[in-house]
Amino acid sequence: MGRDFDDDDNDEEEEDDFEEVLFQGAMFGREPDLKKNPRLVNAARPPVKRMISDGLARRAHMIVLEPAQGRIAIRFVVDGVPYPAGAVPGQRGVAMIQMIKLLAGLNPQERSEPQTGGINAEFDDKKYELMIDTTVLKPGVERLRIRVEDPKVSYLKPSDVGMPENLIKDLREHTNEASGIILACGPPETGVTSLSICALHCVDPYLYSVYNMADVGNRELTNVTDFEPEEGHDLELSLDRLIRREADIIYSGEFQDPSTVQTIFDFADRLCFVGEIRSANPAQAIKQLIEWVGADKVAQHVRGILTQKLIRTLCDDCKQAFRPNPQLKRQLQLDEAVKVLYRAPAPPDPEDVEAPTIEELCEDCDGLPYHGRAACFEFLNMTDGMKEVVSSGADPEAIRKQMHDEKMTTIQRDAVRLVVEGKTSLEEVQRSFRPARKKRAPKRRRR
Incomplete structure (x- = not known):
């Protein structure tokens, strides 16, 4: 401005x-x-x-x-x-x-x-x-x-980030095995640590013994026991101690040191590890893990890799409903039960000098007309078919194709879920996948 x-x-x-x-x-x-x-x-x-x-x-x-x-x-x-x-x-x-x-x-x-x-x-x-x-x-x-x-707001539980029930179920089923590795991934400053803790909180704490080995700062881990390694003990000795304590699931924090990752994979047949890795998407995370431990170990021990993308949500006070035509419903593969979608209000006719502006129509959003953000998710599930792709070289395009063929949850597919739920618009989904452009600052909120 x-x-x-x-x-x-x-x-x-x-x-x-x-x-x-x-x-x-x-x-x-x-x-x-x-x-x-x-x-x-x-x-x-x-x-x-x-x-x-x-x-x-x-x-x-x-x-x-x-x-x-x-x-x-x-x-x-x-x-x-x-x-x-x-x-x-x-x-x-x-x-x-x-x-x-x-x-x-x-x-x-x-x-x-x-x-x-x-x-x-x-x-x-x-x-x-x-x-x-x-x-x-x-x-x-x-x-x-x-x-x-906001110190009163946290995004550490599945409900906090709006994680869909089918994804929570998948994560819970994988941790129920009490073996293998589940990772959250994403670029820096995209909430990867919080997302990995959300995955950890999908575990049923009354059925499994969960320990934390990472520095999580002031984040609160619910029903998770902090583990302090003994002086002079390396990671291998510490994991042996946890096994003797009958631990089931370990929150290991960030995967960044190859030797540490190798040790975790060596124990992944006896413990389930939940952590994070700095990669742009699950396919790139698989590629990085293969460089550290090899394709066979990745295919054998990785259970799934999770990522997210935040998309602006429509202002509830000024969003407008419309009926999608049959062609649009086919294109988005929408269920026949979906009768209404939502979009931002159209700008007034420039020829109508008396028409109210978008800012005048809604004081809450001051004409943006979006307010807040919601997460859409992607989950690479290490199915038998995906194991074959990973073992044969883990080409990122081949991984993406396998995810599509098996109808796994992808960012784009889950973004459509937000559209169907009335939380965002198709235009916003399209914008979020384009390079960002500079815009004028939104107006101030009045008290």
Whole structure:
């Protein structure tokens, strides 16, 4: 929207209608000393407060400040879509970045090494955790990101992420064997760890003994016992101890070290492991595992690989119903029982000057007209047919074809489920599979 957050007179009338964020201290035990930086605080704290308040009012889950053509550009990411949200002159933008780092208890002068921290905040009577990280782009130049998290919201159980019952059943059946390996995969920062914990929570804790060997931070694992390895014990000795404790299922965290992965595969006939791997999709995850342990072991021990994609959901207050024609129903392979789908409201006729705008039709979404996101899933099931494909070389295209032929859950197929359930539109599904384009920032929510 081209807003200058360093301008004290900017949008004075609008500021009267919206409260500003309250900073309530740094996270992780850090204690910022604002009194040592009075000039920075006086100059940069007001525009930082306005920027973060503006982002929270627009439902941004991420705010990015990065250099662009001698200025510091600001982007709000709302429901996964980045919107340009203004820019400030270079030196003022650097001061804002330094101020944010100071509020998080970080070193405001450090620009040669990445830093991470957090700020406790409150806005519109709601608590937030603002997770801060910096990336050094070149000596003395950095990008800063603010990830907005609601401490009361978690995505660690199947119901939290809207996992369909058929997928929960598949995961539960695989863990019932108390052997083999189940993995969640995806690129960095796509919720892979949370997804792997969701898979773990598909286990019936009253029938099986479940242990955790990973560092999960402040995430809560329900009915899972933390395991502390004894000093001097390697992974093999620790897994032997767990077997003696009659463990059934182990949450192992991220698969990243080849020797560790090899040991896990060696024990996968006696224990069931649930973990994660950083791969773009299940086919790429299979390829990586084969490089580490070989195709035969992958085919023998992997039970399934899960991934997800988040898609914006339609605003319930302004979405419009329509009847799909027979050709569309055949194309989407919809059941005959499906009579109605939903889409975003059409823009008004430009010739009708009295027609209300989309923004005027719905105050909740301010004309986007999407509000929030839902997950669609993909699950590679290691069937006998898939084992043959993996053993013969695991070509990604062959894996995709096998998944299609066996009608396994794929991202595209599950996205249609969200359309049928009325949660999203066909247009949004098509958009989510295209490269992202920059958009104007959505309007602020009124209190």
